[in-house]
Amino acid sequence: MTEREAMELCLELARKGWGRVSPSPLVGAVLLKDGVMVGEGHYAEFGGSHSEVVALEIAGANALGSTCVVNLEPCSHYGKTPPCTDALISAGVARVVIANLDPNPEAGGGRQVLADAGIDVEAGAMAEEAAALNAHFLWYHTRPSRPFVAVKLATSIDGYIADSAGDSKWISGSEARNWVQQLRAGFDAIAVGRKTASADNPALTVRGKITPRHQPRRLIFTRSGQIDANLKVLNTPSRGPAGVVKVGQTGLSEGDRGPDGHVQWSHAESLVGAFEDLRKQGVASVLCEGGASFAGELFRADLVDRMYWIQSPKWLGDGVRAFCGLSAGTLSEAKSWVVTERRTLGEDTLLVLDKELCLPAS
Ligand SMILES: NC(=O)c1ccc[n+]([C@@H]2O[C@H](COP(=O)([O-])OP(=O)(O)OC[C@H]3O[C@@H](n4cnc5c(N)ncnc54)[C@H](OP(=O)(O)O)[C@@H]3O)[C@@H](O)[C@H]2O)c1
Numbered sequence: 001m002t003e004r005e006a007m008e009l010c011l012e013l014a015r016k017g018w019g020r021v022s023p024s025p026l027v028g029a030v031l032l033k034d035g036v037m038v039g040e041g042h043y044a045e046f047g048g049s050h051s052e053v054v055a056l057e058i059a060g061a062n063a064l065g066s067t068c069v070v071n072l073e074p075c076s077h078y079g080k081t082p083p084c085t086d087a088l089i090s091a092g093v094a095r096v097v098i099a100n101l102d103p104n105p106e107a108g109g110g111r112q113v114l115a116d117a118g119i120d121v122e123a124g125a126m127a128e129e130a131a132a133l134n135a136h137f138l139w140y141h142t143r144p145s146r147p148f149v150a151v152k153l154a155t156s157i158d159g160y161i162a163d164s165a166g167d168s169k170w171i172s173g174s175e176a177r178n179w180v181q182q183l184r185a186g187f188d189a190i191a192v193g194r195k196t197a198s199a200d201n202p203a204l205t206v207r208g209k210i211t212p213r214h215q216p217r218r219l220i221f222t223r224s225g226q227i228d229a230n231l232k233v234l235n236t237p238s239r240g241p242a243g244v245v246k247v248g249q250t251g252l253s254e255g256d257r258g259p260d261g262h263v264q265w266s267h268a269e270s271l272v273g274a275f276e277d278l279r280k281q282g283v284a285s286v287l288c289e290g291g292a293s294f295a296g297e298l299f300r301a302d303l304v305d306r307m308y309w310i311q312s313p314k315w316l317g318d319g320v321r322a323f324c325g326l327s328a329g330t331l332s333e334a335k336s337w338v339v340t341e342r343r344t345l346g347e348d349t350l351l352v353l354d355k356e357l358c359l360p361a362s
């Protein structure tokens with residue numbers, strides 16, 4: 001196995017922590033000796049053993065003189081577990097290959113500690129792929145003013161998110177819909193515009209293989225405050241916290257609040273202000289699941305960092321356009337987003353696009 005192949009495997013292993021380790025990073029580690037893998041590990045649970053330590057335990061005496069390939073700089077501090085740098089040094093690892101340096105000031109600095117101990121250290125291998133994988137974590141430590149915001153939309157081939165009657169339920173196939181359940185597990189909050197909440201009445205919960213460490217907070221955005229008290233999101237407290245975010249000059253009135261105390265109502269004068277407030281409340285990542293006008297407003301406010309775009313092979317001809325209210329641009333001025341993933345989900349195609357990568361220095 002080459003170091004490149006080992007890093008690819010690290011990224012695969014790291015993904016296994018999705019939904020279980022936030023706000024910590026997704027990390028995988030592989031130990032190579034003479035091109036043969038002698039240990040592997042991933043960070044599986046928040047506060048649990050780090051990937052390097054898991055890999056070292058598997059390798060045992062084979063760790064001596066090996067190369068540790070890991071997608072994030074090994075930690076050098078006493079956090080919930082002792083420093084991985086100590087474990088690597090005492091096991092006699094000869095070389096460490098890192099994708100991203102750790103921007104967390106408490107845990108970073110491991111590269112220098114390893115180099116000072118005489119270990120050959122290389123940083124920056126597959127840095128872009130690793131940064132896309134850990135976008136939430138990197139954003140959290142480098143841009144603290146608001147959460148990382150992703151928009152997920154399923155469109156027909158011709159760019160509609162619902163038919164002319166507003167029906168969007170079966171645009172994507174079952175594989176894509178199951179995948180969305182898993183996607184939600186890695187976000188602190190899921191948000192929709194009030195009309196999607198009314199039209200589709202989604203529960204916005206995580207179901208399926210992953211049980212998230214925390215059920216994401218489910219949020220309905222509104223300007224009017226006219227929320228139907230019977231919506232599923234507002235009536236399923238056992239399936240995660242729920243909130244209504246009212247945006248605009250007029251604050252909350254008595255009539256806004258529903259009768260049930262478990263729904264958190266909040267108010268902000270602007271959309272940006274609402275997201276800044278969420279960050280202050282500890283929400284580090286938000287997945288917006290439409291609809292068109294709410295997503296369009298997020299784009300207009302420059303609040304979208306990532307798009308999960310599910311393209312279905314269905315042709316609608318007319319319907320609800322994917323984004324509303326955006327001004328027209330020219331091709332020569334168009335900004336290209338970074339494609340960080342492309343794959344099939346049954347008959348649908350998933351495209352993951354980042355506005356820009358949050359790349360830590362290497
Ligand atoms: N295919 C897909 O992936 C997908 C995903 C989601 C939805 N859909 C479909 O899309 C349709 C709904 O889309 P839509 O564009 O009509 O409505 P929408 O975006 O879901 O909701 C619009 C409402 O959201 C609130 N809102 C919008 N911008 C806001 C802001 N800046 N701050 C606070 N609140 C804000 C307002 O609520 P108030 O009116 O209460 O002020 C607004 O009327 C439905 O047919 C649904 O089935 C498809």
Ligand SMILES: [Zn+2]
Nearest residue numbers: 050074075084
């Ligand atoms: Zn560590």
